[in-house]
Amino acid sequence: MKNANIGQIRIIEAFLAVLIIFSAFTVSANLPASRATMKREHLVSTGLHALMKLDEDGSLSRCIINQNFTALRESLSLVLPASVCFNLTVYDEQMRQVNTDVISNGGFSSQDIAFAEYVCASRNTAFRCYVIHLFLAVTA
Amino acid sequence: MKQLQGRLKANCSGQLLIVAALAIALLISSTTAYVYELSEETRASGMEQMGDLVFALKQGTRNTMISSLANASNGGEKTLLATNLDKLSEVMRSIHSFGSCNLLFRTFNDSLYDQGIRLSWNTTNMGVSSASANFTLNVDNAAAEIVVNYDINVTTSLTVNGSYIDEGTEKLANLTCRVYNEDQSVLAENIGVFYGNSGNWVQVDPSSLSTVDFGNGTYSLSFAVPSDTVQASIHVIDSRGVLVQAIYDLS
Numbered sequence: 001m002k003n004a005n006i007g008q009i010r011i012i013e014a015f016l017a018v019l020i021i022f023s024a025f026t027v028s029a030n031l032p033a034s035r036a037t038m039k040r041e042h043l044v045s046t047g048l049h050a051l052m053k054l055d056e057d058g059s060l061s062r063c064i065i066n067q068n069f070t071a072l073r074e075s076l077s078l079v080l081p082a083s084v085c086f087n088l089t090v091y092d093e094q095m096r097q098v099n100t101d102v103i104s105n106g107g108f109s110s111q112d113i114a115f116a117e118y119v120c121a122s123r124n125t126a127f128r129c130y131v132i133h134l135f136l137a138v139t140a
Numbered sequence: 141m142k143q144l145q146g147r148l149k150a151n152c153s154g155q156l157l158i159v160a161a162l163a164i165a166l167l168i169s170s171t172t173a174y175v176y177e178l179s180e181e182t183r184a185s186g187m188e189q190m191g192d193l194v195f196a197l198k199q200g201t202r203n204t205m206i207s208s209l210a211n212a213s214n215g216g217e218k219t220l221l222a223t224n225l226d227k228l229s230e231v232m233r234s235i236h237s238f239g240s241c242n243l244l245f246r247t248f249n250d251s252l253y254d255q256g257i258r259l260s261w262n263t264t265n266m267g268v269s270s271a272s273a274n275f276t277l278n279v280d281n282a283a284a285e286i287v288v289n290y291d292i293n294v295t296t297s298l299t300v301n302g303s304y305i306d307e308g309t310e311k312l313a314n315l316t317c318r319v320y321n322e323d324q325s326v327l328a329e330n331i332g333v334f335y336g337n338s339g340n341w342v343q344v345d346p347s348s349l350s351t352v353d354f355g356n357g358t359y360s361l362s363f364a365v366p367s368d369t370v371q372a373s374i375h376v377i378d379s380r381g382v383l384v385q386a387i388y389d390l391s
Contacts, residue, residue, distance in 0.1 A: 023167055041189055048192045055199050093231055117237035121203040125211040127224045129231045
């Protein structure tokens, strides 16, 4: 009888040990994913703020209308943190790509890429509307 | 002795079970609390992101208002404001990265505003170019729905004060102009002075117009006009491209 009880207790102990290990695995699998989401959302926010900053005085739409994508790339490099790399694409109202040049400050080494979408309305008398797709990543 | 050892083992196993259960409970509760905290932060961050999007879209509506006012003040149709806002609304509906965005608007119509545009240029000593509209922005995604109601008023105003001396053959005017964007002093992009009577306006020769820029949106203008001149009209274009005019009586 006692031996049988000891056997049951050993099984329960083994079961608990498995449970503990499984819990540890579950927790360790979930936590980095949450942190990655946080980092991505922060990047999106940073990107939107950068575009808003450039759009405040109408310089964003001015660069697009004048096809001055070099100035746009340089402005964005200045506004965004140095550790952030970006790739920007401009589309018109019919979602046709406007920029012929690549507007980017380098390749993406990270797999964790954030995406921000921004509507840019021009300020000049001939009204234009653009959709900007901004991809962001933190350089390794 | 063996009996004692067996009893002890059995007792220890029971204690081990309780301790293990407690450890597991502690682990589960702390993990749940941590994960909950993280999810709360993520949710808060998601809301913050939607807030950023709302600010970004508001910036777009503001730019559209400025563009429409610049157009209307330079001779364009007042209906263009609604046309441009319709276009903006359509583009906003096409973006989906944060969920669906829907922009509704209502241009102001009253004794001053016609289809959201006000051009009060025939008043003495003051001119106003303004655009005004009310917006309802709805941003809806799986996490939350935000409905924001806001007004945007874009106004460029000009005040003119001064004096003139009638010298018989001509009048020498010294005027002080102040340019404002939404009650904030701003620099002018271009200033032109016209003179005339009975609605016939002639531009003062820029070479005979002396302008002093005080650098704070205040300008001093000195010019000479024929003695039969009744009024001077000051035309100012601000840095946003909005034209505003004001009349100054010279009689």
